[in-house]
Amino acid sequence: MNKTVRQHDVEVDAQGLACPMPLLKAKLALNSMPIGSVLKVLATDAGSQRDFRSFARLAGHSLLDETVEQAVFTYWLRKDC
DSSP states (O other), X not given: OOTTOOOOSEEEXXXXXXXXXXXXXXXXXXXXXXXXXXXXXEEOOTXXXXXXXXXXXHHTOEEEEEEEETTEEEEEEEOOO
8 A cells, every 4th residue: 555645635543433423424425536546544443444454455446545543443445436
């Protein structure tokens, strides 16, 4: 993964939400975004790491980057289809 990608078109703050809500909020946002745009998601649920990795692979989107700082997980997903 490219650790320098930080630009995004839409941001979803799912901090404080338990699984599966961060992923559901991300899916809703991606549905309204054009192909090629980037979604940034903030989450505090540790299970979101597994969820977002699997979702990106299965849904045909690219997980461009993911970071963890002070128990906040941040994901950058590019809508590829």
